[in-house]
Each structure stands twice: as C-alpha cells, then as structure tokens.
Amino acid sequence: MKTGSVTIIGAGPAGLAAAAAAAPYATVTLLDENPGPGGQIWRAGAGTTTAAAELWEPARQAGAQWLGGCRVVAADAHALLLENATGAQRLPWEKLVLAPGARERFLPFPGWTLPGVLGAGGLQALVKNGLDIRGQRVMVAGSGPLLLAAAAFLRSQGAIIAGITEQATRRQLAGLAWASLVSPEKRKQASGLFRQLRGVPYLTHCWVEAAEVQESSHKNSGWLAAVRLRRGNRRWREPCDWLASGFGLAPNIELARLLGCALAPAAEGRPSSIAVDDFQLASQSNIWCAGEITGIGGLELSLLEGRIAGLAAAGQTALARRWLKARDRQRHFARALARAARLDAELRRLPGDETVICRCEDVPLGRLREYHSWREARLLGRCGMGACQGRICSDITGWLWNWQYDTTRPPVTPARISTLALMAANAEKASSSEFIL
Amino acid sequence: MASSNRTFDLAVIGCGIVGAACARAGTRAGLRTIIVEGSLAGGGATAAGMGHIVVMDGSEAQLALTLYSRRLWQQLIPELPEAAEYRSCGTLWIAEHEAELELARRKQAKLAGQGVACEILDARQLMEAEPCLRPGLAGALRVPDDGVLYPPIAAQWLWQQAQNAGAVMRSGAIVTRIQEQAIHVAGGDRIQAGAIIVAAGSQGAELIPEIPLRPRKGHLLITDRYPGFLRHQVVELGYLQRAHAGTESSVSFNLQPRATGQVLIGSSRQYSHDRAVEPDVLSRMLARAQSYVPRLGDLRGLRAWTGFRAATPDDLPCIGPLPNRPHIFAALGHEGLGITTSLGTAELLLAQMLGAEAPIPAGPFQPARFFIETSPAGHA
Ligand SMILES: Cc1cc2nc3c(=O)[nH]c(=O)nc-3n(C[C@H](O)[C@H](O)[C@H](O)COP(=O)(O)OP(=O)(O)OC[C@H]3O[C@@H](n4cnc5c(N)ncnc54)[C@H](O)[C@@H]3O)c2cc1C
Numbered sequence: 087m088k089t090g091s092v093t094i095i096g097a098g099p100a101g102l103a104a105a106a107a108a109a110p111y112a113t114v115t116l117l118d119e120n121p122g123p124g125g126q127i128w129r130a131g132a133g134t135t136t137a138a139a140e141l142w143e144p145a146r147q148a149g150a151q152w153l154g155g156c157r158v159v160a161a162d163a164h165a166l167l168l169e170n171a172t173g174a175q176r177l178p179w180e181k182l183v184l185a186p187g188a189r190e191r192f193l194p195f196p197g198w199t200l201p202g203v204l205g206a207g208g209l210q211a212l213v214k215n216g217l218d219i220r221g222q223r224v225m226v227a228g229s230g231p232l233l234l235a236a237a238a239f240l241r242s243q244g245a246i247i248a249g250i251t252e253q254a255t256r257r258q259l260a261g262l263a264w265a266s267l268v269s270p271e272k273r274k275q276a277s278g279l280f281r282q283l284r285g286v287p288y289l290t291h292c293w294v295e296a297a298e299v300q301e302s303s304h305k306n307s308g309w310l311a312a313v314r315l316r317r318g319n320r321r322w323r324e325p326c327d328w329l330a331s332g333f334g335l336a337p338n339i340e341l342a343r344l345l346g347c348a349l350a351p352a353a354e355g356r357p358s359s360i361a362v363d364d365f366q367l368a369s370q371s372n373i374w375c376a377g378e379i380t381g382i383g384g385l386e387l388s389l390l391e392g393r394i395a396g397l398a399a400a401g402q403t404a405l406a407r408r409w410l411k412a413r414d415r416q417r418h419f420a421r422a423l424a425r426a427a428r429l430d431a432e433l434r435r436l437p438g439d440e441t442v443i444c445r446c447e448d449v450p451l452g453r454l455r456e457y458h459s460w461r462e463a464r465l466l467g468r469c470g471m472g473a474c475q476g477r478i479c480s481d482i483t484g485w486l487w488n489w490q491y492d493t494t495r496p497p498v499t500p501a502r503i504s505t506l507a508l509m510a511a512n513a514e515k516a517s518s519s520e521f522i523l
Numbered sequence: 524m525a526s527s528n529r530t531f532d533l534a535v536i537g538c539g540i541v542g543a544a545c546a547r548a549g550t551r552a553g554l555r556t557i558i559v560e561g562s563l564a565g566g567g568a569t570a571a572g573m574g575h576i577v578v579m580d581g582s583e584a585q586l587a588l589t590l591y592s593r594r595l596w597q598q599l600i601p602e603l604p605e606a607a608e609y610r611s612c613g614t615l616w617i618a619e620h621e622a623e624l625e626l627a628r629r630k631q632a633k634l635a636g637q638g639v640a641c642e643i644l645d646a647r648q649l650m651e652a653e654p655c656l657r658p659g660l661a662g663a664l665r666v667p668d669d670g671v672l673y674p675p676i677a678a679q680w681l682w683q684q685a686q687n688a689g690a691v692m693r694s695g696a697i698v699t700r701i702q703e704q705a706i707h708v709a710g711g712d713r714i715q716a717g718a719i720i721v722a723a724g725s726q727g728a729e730l731i732p733e734i735p736l737r738p739r740k741g742h743l744l745i746t747d748r749y750p751g752f753l754r755h756q757v758v759e760l761g762y763l764q765r766a767h768a769g770t771e772s773s774v775s776f777n778l779q780p781r782a783t784g785q786v787l788i789g790s791s792r793q794y795s796h797d798r799a800v801e802p803d804v805l806s807r808m809l810a811r812a813q814s815y816v817p818r819l820g821d822l823r824g825l826r827a828w829t830g831f832r833a834a835t836p837d838d839l840p841c842i843g844p845l846p847n848r849p850h851i852f853a854a855l856g857h858e859g860l861g862i863t864t865s866l867g868t869a870e871l872l873l874a875q876m877l878g879a880e881a882p883i884p885a886g887p888f889q890p891a892r893f894f895i896e897t898s899p900a901g902h903a
C-alpha cells in the first residue's frame with residue numbers, strides 16, 4: 087500500500103531517479119517546465135530520450151503522474167503555485183523533492199553578449215531543438231568537463247570545432263585525472279570523449295580575451311566574427327561562427343530558499359548550494375534536495391542523490407541507506423572537480439569598463455564601479471532589476487567583488503499577475519483559468 | 524575622524540529623501556552641514572516607495588504641504604538627471620460608480636479652489652484617457668500636473684547637491700543618542716552641531732520616543748516592460764478611505780507607469796514590523812488591481828517587495844522643533860507621502876530654524892502636538 091504523496095520538482099536525472107525510486111511506495115507527481123522529462127542532459131526537442139524513458143517508464147507504470155510544461159512560481163509550507171501556458175493553480179504538497187538543477191555560469195569578457203556567443207549548454211539545446219550547425223566553425227571555451235561533452239556533441243552534429251580552450255592549468259587537470267580514478271564511469275566517459283574529439287586542439291591555461299564582431303560591410307554584420315585567445319604570453323585571433331562558452335554551472339536554489347532551506351557552508355569561488363543531510367533532507371522537514379541544487383556534481387551523483395531522496399521521501403530509509411556509500415564516492419569526485427576548475431584570478435581582469443554586466447538592464451562594468459554593494463548597484467544602477475532578477479549578473483558581481491546577494495521572495499521567476507493573484511491559500515479563483523491535473 | 528573635531532551648523536540624521544532634501548536646503552541657506560546615515564543612503568522607505576508626486580487633500584494641512592511640495596518638484600524638473608525618471612503623467616482618480624463620481628466632483632471643486640488644474644472625465648473620456656481600464660466605470664478626476672519619479676535616484680541627486688555645496692556625508696554611522704547640540708554615533712564618536720534634524724524615517728521614534736510613529740507596511744509589485752500599457756498613475760478614488768480604514772490589512776488599487784515601460788502595482792497597508800512579502804496580502808492586492816484592469820492579468824510580474832511608512836496618529840508629519848529642545852528638529856512621520864513632501868518639509872523646517880517666514884502654515888505639523896503628556900518642567 088502506498089503511504090503519502092511525494093511531489094518532485096524537476097525532471098532531470100535527479101528528479102527522474104527520485105520518481106522511479108519513490109513511485110512503488112508513494113503517490114508521485116513529477117513536474118517540469120519542459121514538455122517532456124529529461125532535463126538539460128536528456129533533452130530531446132519535444133520527445134524523450136531513451137535514457138529518460140528508462141527511468142520514467144517504470145515510475146509511470148507504478149502510478150507516477152507527469153505534469154509537464156508548468157513551472158513553480160511560488161511556494162509555501164502547504165502548496166506550490168504552478169503556472170502553465172494557459173492557467174495557474176495551487177497544488178498542495180506533503181513531501182517535496184527539489185531537483186531543479188543548475189544554470190550555466192557566465193563570466194564576462196569584451197564581446198560576451200554578441201550574437202553568436204552562447205553558453206555551451208545553451209548552444210547544445212539550440213542544436214537539439216533543430217538549429218543546423220553543420221559546417222559551422224565553433225570555438226568552445228571556458229572550464230570544466232562540460233566543455234568536452236559540448237564539443238563532442240556539436241561535432242557529432244556536423245560542427246567544425248575550431249578548438250577547445252580550458253582556463254585551468256595542466257597541473258590542475260592532472261589532479262582531476264587522479265580524482266577520476268575513484269570513478270570508473272568517469273574514466274570511461276573521459277576517454278570516450280577524447281576519442282570523439284580526436285584532432286581537435288585542446289589548450290589548457292588558455293582563454294578567450296575578447297569576442298570580435300563582423301564589420302558592417304560583412305553579410306553577417308553584427309554577428310560574432312572571431313575570438314582573441316590568450317595562452318601565457320601568446321595572443322592570437324581565431325575566426326569562428328559560434329563561441330560556446332562555459333564556466334560551469336550554478337545551482338538553482340531560489341525555490342528552496344523561498345521555502346526556507348538553509349545554504350551549505352560557502353566554498354570559495356563556488357556558487358551557493360543547499361545544505362542536506364545524509365538522506366538528502368534539507369533544513370526544512372519534508373523537503374529533500376537532489377542533484378545540482380546541492381552542489382555541482384554531474385550525472386552519476388545526481389542519479390544517486392535522486393534515488394536516495396526519492397526513497398527517503400517515500401519513507402524507505404533502509405533502502406536509501408544502501409546507496410549512501412556510492413553517493414559519497416561521487417561527491418568526493420565532485421569536490422576534486424570543483425578544485426580543478428578553480429578560476430584563474432586573471433580572468434577577473436578581462437571585462438573592460440564598457441563590458442555589459444547586467445544584460446537585462448544594459449549596465450556596464452564601469453558604472454558598477456561607483457557602487458559598494460549589490461543592493462546599492464541595484465537601487466542606484468538598476469543592476470539585476472530586469473526579467474532575470476540578477477540570476478546571471480549577481481553571480482558575476484559575486485565573483486568580481488564578492489558582493490552578497492540573497493533576497494528571495496515570491497515570485498521566484500517572472501509570472502503572470504493572474505497567477506500571482508492566486509498565491510493566497512484562500513484566493514478567489516475568479517480571473518484565472520485553472521488547468522486540470 | 525576629521526569630521527568629529529569640526530563643529531557644524533547643522534547635522535541631519537538619516538539620508539532618505541527627507542534627510543537629503545533637508546541637507547540640500549541647509550547648504551542652500553549657507554549652513555555648514557553634515558549628514559549622518561547609518562546604513563545605505565536612500566535605502567530605507569525611499570527605496571521602497573512608489574514615487575508618485577501627488578496633491579492629496581486628506582486635510583487642509585496635507586493639501587497645503589503636498590501642493591507646495593509639488594510646485595517645488597516642478598521647479599527642479601529641468602535639473603533632475605534622466606535616471607530620476609521624472610514623468611509628468613498625471614493622476615486619474617477613478618470613480619467606480621455614480622456616488623463616487625459625486626465625490627470626485629467635490630474633490631475637483633476643492634482642488635480647483637486652490638488653483639490646482641484638474642478636470643472631471645465621464646465614462647467615455649476615461650476610456651479614451653486610459654484604455655486599459657475595464658468598461659463600466661463611472662468616470663474620474665484627472666490631475667494632469669501630478670507626476671512620478673524614481674525616489675532613490677532623486678534622493679541621491681539631492682544629497683549630491685548638498686555635497687557639491689560643501690555638506691559632509693558620514694555613512695555607516697548609526698546615531699545612538701542626541702543631545703541639545705551634539706549627536707552620538709555608535710562607536711563612541713560625537714558630532715557637534717548648532718542644530719539637529721532627525722530625519723530617520725520609521726526609526727525616528729528610537730531617537731525621539733515622544734513622537735508616536737508606527738511602521739505601516741506596504742506591498743508593491745513591478746512587472747516586466749510593457750511600453751504604452753498604462754499612461755497615468757491610476758488610483759481608486761476610495762483610496763484614502765480604504766487606506767486608512769484601520770482594518771487589519773487593507774489593499775487598494777494604485778497603478779503607476781514607470782519610465783521604463785514597467786507597471787508598478789500597489790498597494791497595501793497594515794501595521795507590522797515584519798518585512799516578509801505576505802502571499803495573502805499580495806494576492807489580494809493583485810486581484811483588486813486586476814478587477815480594474817483586466818488585461819493586467821497577462822503581464823508578467825518580476826518582483827515584489829515591502830516597505831514601511833512612518834505613520835503618525837493624525838496622518839500628518841512632524842516638521843518643526845521639539846518643544847522642550849529647541850535646537851532639535853523633527854522631519855518625521857511622512858507616511859505614504861514623503862517622496863512628494865520631502866522638498867516642502869525641508870523648506871518649512873529651514874524657515875522655522877532660521878526664523879524666516881514660513882511658506883505654508885507650520886502649526887499643524889508641530890511635534891509639540893504629541894508632547895502634551897510630558898510635564899511642563901521639561902526633560903531632564
Ligand atoms: C520606483 C521603484 C521601481 C523599482 N523597479 C524595480 C525593477 O524594475 N526591478 C526590480 O527588480 N526591482 C525594482 N524595484 C525594487 C527594488 O529593487 C527593491 O526591491 C526595493 O527597493 C525594495 O527593497 P528590498 O527590500 O527588495 O531590498 P533588498 O535588495 O531585498 O534588500 C533588503 C535589505 O533588507 C535586508 N533584509 C532583508 N530581509 C531582512 C530581514 N528579515 N531583517 C532585516 N533585514 C532584512 C537585506 O539584507 C537588505 O539589505 C523598484 C523600486 C522602486 C521604489
């Protein structure tokens with residue numbers, strides 16, 4: 087017999103693993119803003135990849151419900167406020183598993199906002215959704231193993247990879263290789279990636295200093311033309327059609343923060359994550375967190391955390407306990423990875439006074455120099471006041487000047503006024519068309 | 524610290540819009556001025572308010588102060604920086620039904636009697652003036668010379684004016700105690716000044732306990748950019764009645780067009796010290812706004828926040844010397860009108876300080892009205 091209900095937010099690997107683990111024991115609802123399950127990594131345009139289906143199918147057969155295309159815009163101790171394309175509703179919850187993943191981290195350099203410059207994950211998503219990249223020259227730059235995965239994928243779709251630049255030194259990466267010995271899966275993955283990328287230049291301790299724009303006479307005027315690269319004292323220009331830039335990921339912590347979950351102790355240079363105990367339980371009772379939200383760790387760790395969180399939320403602690411060791415091993419690897427990907431302080435010097443930091447409100451670095459805190463920059467300089475509410479630029483200013491940003495309030499993401507009018511427990515359901523589960 | 528050894532003519536405590544205006548007025552009168560701010564200048568109620576520059580007629584004194592202040596703002600407009608986002612959008616006071624339209628006519632007569640340009644719009648004219656409103660409203664009173672601005676930048680500009688004229692700014696200095704001609708700053712520092720203006724917003728009562736200030740919390744929510752959606756600041760005519768009904772929490776319909784094309788949605792009132800955005804109050808406020816502007820429902824809300832208005836029992840600010848300590852002046856208790864009345868407050872206060880003729884009657888604003896309970900012997 088099933089006891090209790092578990093609502094899972096986010097249908098990436100962590101959320102799917104949680105759903106599969108919890109479904110035999112509890113009434114499960116899995117929701118995601120995308121139309122189908124899969125998350126960032128298993129995104130397949132409108133469909134579902136095999137990997138996602140392998141986790142979702144058994145969950146579905148055990149009775150789990152799918153709620154796609156809808157996002158959580160606010161939440162309290164009793165209910166989630168959901169919005170989809172046409173309506174909104176309050177969805178009561180008993181036990182929550184938060185697996186909302188992470189977003190890409192962007193670091194500014196002159197030209198980082200040019201068309202043609204994208205996050206490595208963003209460009210992959212565009213291609214998965216139908217962008218034809220065949221024959222296009224792509225430069226892949228930044229830090230971390232995601233660069234390799236992105237480059238391999240783009241190459242498999244017909245892109246010409248002009249090169250991969252990794253800001254970390256060879257020595258830092260050697261540390262990473264050592265850490266990966268703990269994980270045969272990682273080792274296999276890494277060698278697989280390098281095989282797929284044979285012949286592609288891979289440069290360590292190298293980065294993009296600036297992206298250059300096509301001249302006005304060119305047919306692609308205004309678009310990215312080339313990047314200026316630097317490695318030690320060597321500087322050169324590399325023409326390309328796209329720059330896939332990636333400096334790792336930042337956990338999506340807003341919803342957890344709104345629900346009162348405490349942050350994990352700050353780690354130098356790393357974006358904030360949510361604190362959890364051995365069983366993935368956050369500081370609030372009945373809320374478990376799994377995947378990137380607890381700290382960036384990749385696919386295997388997300389799957390294990392999801393499974394543990396799902397079992398624990400469904401009251402199956404004894405079963406969950408079996409996976410703790412494997413998860414801890416993966417966590418160990420994740421920590422080593424974070425160390426290896428530590429950003430070179432030199433990168434802070436790349437943006438110039440004209441380089442835009444807040445894209446929503448078009449605020450350049452030079453103007454931010456007048457201010458001493460995030461709040462001052464916001465109130466007097468409009469930094470972070472736009473649609474993304476500082477999701478991108480607060481991470482940048484945190485990295486540049488250690489400005490702290492932590493004020494979460496509803497809505498956690500822009501939402502229709504008609505939706506927000508339903509926020510109260512006793513809201514009249516007058517104006518908004520409710521959607522049916 | 525250099526400033527503590529110097530003697531000032533005037534020390535202003537608090538650098539919200541009211542303190543900034545007072546410091547500017549002080550330097551314009553030739554006073555050596557210091558402005559002492561405990562936290563972020565402009566970061567108190569001034570960072571939370573709507574920035575509606577509005578003539579209000581809740582009482583004769585309120586009408587005099589808001590009208591005088593609006594005139595002062597209008598003189599400053601050419602000098603304000605673009606980032607102060609001043610727009611002369613006018614106010615529409617919405618009459619929901621015929622009975623309210625009658626109220627609007629009376630308000631019109633009263634304002635016109637004071638020389639305020641204003642006109643009654645019938646139902647059709649209202650729809651033309653503001654097409655986003657729901658049909659079926661009785662009409663409105665239009666006050667074309669009201670405007671909106673962005674308060675934190677307006678305040679910053681005011682204190683920069685004071686600084687350019689020689690005022691000294693001490694930031695990060697919390698005043699713990701005031702004496703007749705000196706103030707004490709946390710950490711032991713003491714600043715001497717011939718006169719002291721307490722412009723500490725809703726925290727003012729900590730320095731002058733006799734003034735009965737209560738924080739009246741308000742919610743606001745801002746949308747994404749929708750240029751052209753809204754033209755006027757639009758307020759329900761019953762606003763004042765609803766706002767001061769004295770119930771636990773009240774919401775009223777108050778929409779503001781920002782220069783950015785955003786719509787600022789207000790507002791709520793309740794006595795509270797808790798900063799948190801309350802889902803219950805927020806959703807009631809939004810539902811009310813939607814009932815006047817149905818298409819508002821499709822706009823995307825970006826951010827909600829709260830702020831505290833410093834409320835006095837009679838809804839008038841305190842602008843004047845303390846009865847028992849004539850060198851200490853209060854500029855406190857501006858409730859929901861301090862952005863508008865900051866400039867008038869500063870002039871009225873300086874006139875009293877310097878013994879000049881008051882630009883409007885100062886009587887109704889005297890802090891002394893709250894001191895009646897203290898013994899005639901004065902304070903120790
Ligand atoms: C006219 C106007 C237009 C605006 N337009 C926009 C806009 O377009 N986009 C936008 O995003 N914002 C906008 N804002 C809102 C602005 O960014 C702030 O959100 C607003 O000024 C309210 O401040 P806050 O409380 O949100 O400040 P925050 O930046 O959240 O800071 C609150 C301060 O209070 C402290 N604090 C928070 N909680 C507590 C607590 N419980 N106890 C003690 N201290 C606490 C924090 O440390 C911080 O210093 C606008 C404001 C105004 C006045």
Ligand SMILES: Cc1cc2nc3c(=O)[nH]c(=O)nc-3n(C[C@H](O)[C@H](O)[C@H](O)COP(=O)(O)OP(=O)(O)OC[C@H]3O[C@@H](n4cnc5c(N)ncnc54)[C@H](O)[C@@H]3O)c2cc1C
Nearest residue numbers: 537539541561567568569572573575698724741861862863
């Ligand atoms: C929701 C809302 C909507 C509003 N809408 C409008 C509107 O449309 N039009 C309008 O005219 N008004 C409006 N108001 C009112 C307006 O915002 C306030 O009346 C005004 O900002 C008050 O300014 P202030 O300088 O007195 O206070 P504050 O801006 O709060 O400044 C006080 C300053 O004093 C400092 N301080 C306090 N104690 C000390 C100490 N001991 N030592 C040193 N420094 C200290 C604080 O840090 C702060 O910076 C609104 C208010 C709210 C909350």
